[in-house]
Amino acid sequence: MAETTTVGDAPFPPELFMDLDRSSPVPLYYQVAERIESAITSHALPAGSRIENEIALSERLGISRPTIRRAIQEVVDKGLLVRRRGIGTQVVQGQVTRGLELTSLFDDLIRGGQVPTTELLSRETLPASAAVAEALAVPLGSDTLHLRRLRSADGVPVAVLDNVLPADYLDLDTAALQNYGLYQVLRSRGTTMRVARQRIGARRASADESELLELEDGAPVLTASRTVFDDSGRAVELGTHCYRPDLYSFDVTLVQK
């Protein structure tokens, strides 16, 4: 009775999978996942509707079931689909917001259509404190690069970014740091960042911060402290950031497993 909002089956538009390319370096499961996702965000598959089952899709596309399953799972992990055994796979209601990926503020701003600029406030080489040595897994007292930057969007200050990097990065290009995001600079050095652990909180802005961010004294700021690890598991960066809460927030999508 109260189930009246349920929507019936919605087959995929037949043309959706016409351009799958088996010879492409892009994996098949990824190509399929992309098309399912775009069918949802374009509302070709309405919210609440049930999608074609795995077996049928697999046969219709001439792709094995494990590959189809993997494609669907990608979309489930993004929070756009839900699956129930014996029932099927349905489209989640609600607006789609981009999930929190391993991106930097710099990337986020660009994606939002804004123009990010960076002012390098300070750059020092300092011995690792106990806390830093612990977080970066480097010897106590070893050289570390400390950066302090002010990030603005369309000329308005958005965040104060403090970063500490291990000795491998003492020679980072100062000019590049003014023009690109830290993550872009690290990537261009061949570092591939794989895992980030971060804690998000709030506190009053310090005197420094409120001046830089053009806030009143003691105004609230959103904070994030993150440690980033590369593809061999080594700590690459320790970031302590504070954001103007009226200009920035974090979007997170969680999926129950």
Place this chain on the structure above:
Amino acid sequence: MAETTTVGDAPFPPELFMDLDRSSPVPLYYQVAERIESAITSHALPAGSRIENEIALSERLGISRPTIRRAIQEVVDKGLLVRRRGIGTQVVQGQVTRGLELTSLFDDLIRGGQVPTTELLSRETLPASAAVAEALAVPLGSDTLHLRRLRSADGVPVAVLDNVLPADYLDLDTAALQNYGLYQVLRSRGTTMRVARQRIGARRASADESELLELEDGAPVLTASRTVFDDSGRAVELGTHCYRPDLYSFDVTLVQK
């Protein structure tokens, strides 16, 4: 040269997989993932070390390679392992912090060894505003249940929780809401929550909030507004929460895919 912190191979302790149970309802891949994870958190596999490769593990345990792969992938998704083709799989450095799962503040506090209590400040049935109707995907003006609760840990107020639920939940048990978390109450009604989308930010506490949370006027609070969907994709709850930032923060682990 700068690679001196790399640690060599670390075989799994042979006894680690002795008690795998193929007849258990717990999936094999999950049993294996659990044991790998505990080997990491117990430091039996030191940070930076390389684990046994898939083929060897698969043969040694008499389990197919896809199943082993899935087990390892589970641990990778938690941010404890990183993989590189041609290289192997290595343990990520740094402390392990529990990731952000689809849990409630109530569950979080219990896990932290604290005693959560809930005071039901108000409970009203109100017609859905435009914003609520949009977020919950219910008709404009339809009945919705509005809750306002004060959550404390060990007697100290931690958060003010505002929740809006669709008409299906108008008859929620008031007594249960005083003694259990909202999510526990929903689960006991047979609702299984699958996806949550939330935005985390910061702002000044309102007069109400600062009084309830025993803060000064205008003190900063950490805010989260989330929409939760059940296993059929329907919106279950719209939450607007504000936390005392000295007592609570969000931990998030991100993995680059």
Place this chain on the structure above:
DNA sequence: AGCCTGGATATGTCAAGACAAATATAGATG
């Protein structure tokens, strides 16, 4: 009408095998 049962449906788990692609290492070549 109410309850049980069996079949249909769809996802969940597991296996065995094949080939592709990225990386490191050791050896051959200039």
Place this chain on the structure above:
DNA sequence: CATCTATATTTGTCTTGACATATCCAGGCT
């Protein structure tokens, strides 16, 4: 000595096949 090349290693992708399990629905029984 430096550089290129072949090879071994390891993860990434894809296929075919099988059975288990949860759910819904229709039919038959009480």
